[in-house]
Amino acid sequence: MRKNNICRLLVVVILGFMALSCHELDLEPKGIFDEGTLFNSDYGIRTYLGAIYNELPIEDFNYYHNRGYASGNNISNYWEGQKNSPAVLGGEATGRRDGDGTPEYWPYERIRRINNFIEAIPQYVEIHGEELTNQYLGEAHFLRAFYYFGMVKRYGGVPIIKEVQDPAAPLEELWTPRSTEYDSWKFIYEDLKFAMANMAEESVTGRANRYSAAALMTRAMLYAGSTANYFETLNITPGPAINGGLMGMKRSQAAEFYEYVIEAAELIERGGYRLHDGVNKEVAFTEVFTEDLNGIEDLFVKLFGPYGSSSIYNSRLHHSWDSMVLPLGTGLASDVGSALHPAWDLIKLYQMPALAEENEQGELVPVRFDSMNDLWQSEEMEPRARGTFFFSGMTEPASGEVMDLQAGVYRSFPGTLADATADAQTNDYMERYRIRTHIGKGAIDIQTVGGIPGVKINGLYGMSLSGGDEGRSLTGAFIRKYVNPKAIAGERGLYRSSTPFKVFRYAEVLLNRAEALYELGLLKGDESLKAEAFVYINQVRERAGARPYTMVSAPVDVGKEINAIYPIDENLQFIRDERARELAFENHRFFDLRRWRVLHTKMENFYARGLMGYYVVDEGKYIFLNDREKENRGLNYNRANYHQQIPGGQINRNPNLIRNDGH
Amino acid sequence: MKKFVYSLVGAVSVLCMVSCMEIDNFDAPDARISGRLIDKTTGENFITDHGDTHIRLWEMSYSSNPAPQGIPVRFDGTYNNEKLFAGTYDMLPFNGPYWPADTIRGVRIGKKTAPQDFEVIPYLHIIDFEAVLESTTLTLSCRLSAPFTEMIINEELVPLPNVLEVRPFLSLTMYCGAANYIGEYWTNEYRVNLRVPWERIDADGDGLSDKTYTITVPVKEGYTYNVRMGANVNYTDQKFNYSEVKRIKVPGN
Known part of the structure; x- marks a missing residue:
């Protein structure tokens, strides 16, 4: 009988708890800072903003061209971002490719935090003072513009949300429609204008100041100008998005944006920024990427964590650059090795000794060199090229290893350059005269050729026909930019690199300024603007150690060479090529070819x-010779992706989003 | 008491199990629509390759902003889909090598739907297509013709986009075109690169290209090829307008 009573009591107690569980427990969570704690101190504000900086859409080492930014929301394996770099899609390098570079990017939850900050911080003005409050506001506007830039450069017009939305509001109010592409770029302009006027003059490395905002202004407004200038050449059948101005702009709107680029660049010049240089130009150019140049050439830097004693996998605090661009070897990469290889399409743009010459019959034949070192030890090669690449015979500073690269051997070369160049891996001429090897990693094949013994067929670090696409060279050179010249043993494995990424540097500002000036000169028929562009181009070339360029007064149309859908005059093409030379492997090339609307024909x-x-x-x-790399990986680009399609999941949530045309 | 507690637990667990055993008893979609894509200038089926263009559908009875669906147009210019949801659709021949067409709204699609044909005007006709075989060399030639050199679209006079290229398409199957071709022939060597406005192609304004475009390709003994030529203009998708297909048998072992 007592047992029964206890059972009944137990059941009643359990049922009682279940009833009470519907009662809301309205308590503050412990261990989470609330707004008051964060916003009333500089340290708290830096903590809040730090999280926003952390997720900025920066295409850095860990950015995958198809999965997107290494983000807290994203999946892991960031080391692959190095070989799935946008450099592959832009033809600067060859590596892995898994799409057209169209990751989804719709970060409104992060923009909400910035809007929250902008609304809240003026309430703390008594604690911080007017000037500091304005600086914080300026910084927040800069950050917001950066997030919107990541969206607008992909999608065109996007919903502009500048206040914190109330989640309890009726859905019809929350379903913000897309603004026009013009208004979206102007919104970025207004935010950056505020930032340029209010942010601090100086900042520590890793944090932004008003000149960082101005640098973003030059980049963003140049994108806007290019879109306006070239969108109509695509001749996309208009649909609801184009007719509504949500996608694309008119050529008549381009000049305004180019002028904003020039204004912002002038501000930066007045701020005392300049190009880093040195007596040894080759070394100086590498220092641009490995030294702290805050206040000199660096306008905004993304820092990575300090070197650790072991790899922390999938940590965004580190990257894997050294491990993925240097070959496997003693003191070189210890994991994977050489998976992103520089392509001839980029290498050929640099000033270097001629590789072909005319023979007596007027045909092009390869130039004969006594040694492969003659290519880069020549005065004719610009020091910037030696600072960007490792060619065969160059010494890697940290390990002391000599880069030994040889593609093979020709028994004899009686023919012309055309005989040995094919739109295929091989042809009859190559089969007859060329010898290549399949030897494994770390070995050199020595054969007897034509009765001569001891002929070296390949180099220790490339090239061999076996071994896949990682570990050794596929293209006869390695990337040197951003490789750490002071790496110690063990610091060249996956997730072991911490070299900071230079998000904005003064060289890019000069290139942005030059392009905007020349394009504006073309639109307005103003020769003085065009000539001024080359003042800045030649500043970049002077630092690079390359010969200055004299603007051609009657330029020819060189667009046909890349099947461009509009004429490109040779001066403008030179400005574009200078950009390729200076900003190689900094993840600009893909976005530049995209905004010029030449990516789909070039690729x-x-x-x-x-x-x-x-x-x-x-x-x-x-x-x-310029053979095709052995993996024979072909690229194409779907021109519909110049404006990515709005993510379907977002349209499910907000049916007011109109899809882009052309897909 | 034990019995009461156990039966309570038993009942709750049975309820839990049953809640996971919902049967998805929706019917498979089985509405159908079919029809032809017609070249308005000739009245014949539009000359295309398998899947080169498609008919785009929006199920407006489902949502006011639905995701578009597509029915690919077949090699012979017809289309057919028997697995649609019954409803009211907007339909449009989409992004093929023809002047933009008008959307047909309010098409009711059900289990028995009358064929829905679409008329479009191609950008180019490929005419006078000749294929001459000499041992293992095939010489292809054609001329271009533009049914319209300009058109009023959205109240604006739009000119014919620039003509881009003329290319040969060879295949060993019954299909031949940009969706089915032997890859080795897709190089800059075997094409005519034009990239000029129509006025430069047809200076005397008679609607036909002034020149005959010739491309010479090598072929292999013993193979039977299906051959056609195509030309494209610089519109959104840069797809090709084609000539008819000719069958070339190369003698040999």
Whole structure:
């Protein structure tokens, strides 16, 4: 009987708890700072803003061209971002490709935090004072513009939300429609204008100041100007998005944006920024990427964590640059190795000794070199090229290893350059005269060729026909930019690199300014603007150690060479090529080709080629040929993706979002 | 008491199990629509390759902003889909090598739907297509013709976009075109690169290209090829307008 009573009591107690569980427990969570704690001190504000900085849409080392930014929301394996770099899609390098570079980017939850800050911080003006409050506000506007830039450059017009929305509001109010593309770029302009006027003059490395905002202004407004200038050349059948101005702009709107670029660049120049240089230009150019140049050339830097004693996998605080661009070897990469390879399409743009010359019959034949080192030890090669690439024979500073790269051997080379260049991996001429090897990693193949013993077929670090696409070179050169020249043993594995990423630097500002000036000169028919553009181009070239460029007064149209859908005059193409040379591997190339609307024709059935050094046995000399890399990876770009499609999941939540046309 | 507690637990667990056993008893979609894509200038089926263009559908009875669906147009210019949801649709021939068409609204699609044909005007006709075989060299030639050199779209006079290229398409199957071709022939060597406005192609304004475009390609002995030529203009998708298909048998072992 007592047992029964206890059972009944137990049941009643359990049922009682269940009833009470519907009662709301309205308590503050412990261990979470509320707004009052964060916003009333500089340290609290830096903590709040730090989280926003952390998620900025910066295409850095860990950015995957198709998965997107290494973000708290994103999946792991960030080391692959290095070989799935946008550099591959832009033809600067060859690596892995898994799409057209169209990750979804719709970060309104982060924009909400910035809007929250902008609304709240003026209430704390008594604690911080007017000037500091305005600086915080300026910084918040800069951050917000940066987030919107990541969206607008992909989608065109987006919903502009500048106040904190009330989640309890009726859905019809929350379903914000897209603004026009013009208004979206102007919104970024207004935010950055405020930031430029209010942010601090100086900042510590890793934090932004008003000149960082001005640098973003030059980049964003240049994108806007290019879109306006070239959108109509695509001739997309108008649909609801184009007719509503949500996607695309008119050429008549371009001049305004180019002028904003020039204004912002002038501000930065007045702020005392300049190009870092040195007596040894090759070393100085590498220092641009490995030294702290705050207040000199650096306008905004993304810092990574300090070197650790072991790899922390999938941490965004580190990257894997050294491990993914240097070959496997002692003191070089210890994991994976060399998976992002520089492509001939980029290498050929630099000032360097000629690799081909005319023979007596007027045909192009390869130039003979006594040694492969003659290519880069020449006065003719610009020091910037030696600072951007490792060519065969150069010494990697941290390890002391000599980069030994050879593609193979020609028994004899009686033919012309055309004979040995094919739109394929091989042809009859190459089959007859060329010898290559399949030897494994870390080995050098020595053969007897034409009766001569001891002929070296390949280099220790490339190239061999076996071994996949990682570990050794595929294209006859390695990337040197951003490689840490002071790396110690073990610091070249996955997730072991911490070299800061230079988000904005003064060289880019000069290039943005030059392009805007020239384009504005073309639109207005103003020759003085065009000439001024080359003042800045030549400043960049002077630092690079390259010869200055003299503007051509009657430029020819070179657009047909890349099947461009509009004429490109040779001066403008030179400005674009200078951008490729200076900003190689900084994840600009893909976005630049995209905003110029030349990516889809340039990348039509595009196969990366290399700088392949061969030894000609019966002459005892070396030649350089531009064979296709052995993995034979072809690229194409779907021009519909110049404006990415609005993510379907977002349209499910907000049916007022109109899809982009052309898809 | 024990019995009461156990039966309570038993009842609750049975309820839990049953709640996971919902049967998805919606019917599979089985509404159908079919029809032809017609070249308005000739009255014949539009000359295309399998899947080169498609008919775009929006199920407006489902949502006011639905995701678009597509029915690919087949090699012979017809289309057919028997797995749609019954409802009211907007339909439009989409992004093919023809002047933009008008959307047909309010098409009721059900289990028995009358064929829905669409008329479009191609950008180019490929005419006078010749294929001459000499041992293992095939010489292809054609001329271009533009049914319209300008058109009023959205109250604006839009000119014919620039003509881009003329290319050969060879295939070993019954399909031939940009969706089915032997890859080795897609190089800059075997094409005519134009990239000029129509006025430069047809200076005397008679609607036909002034020149005959010739491309010479190597072929292999013993193979039977299906061959056609195509030309495209610089519109959104840059797809090709084609000539008819010719069958070339190369003698040999």
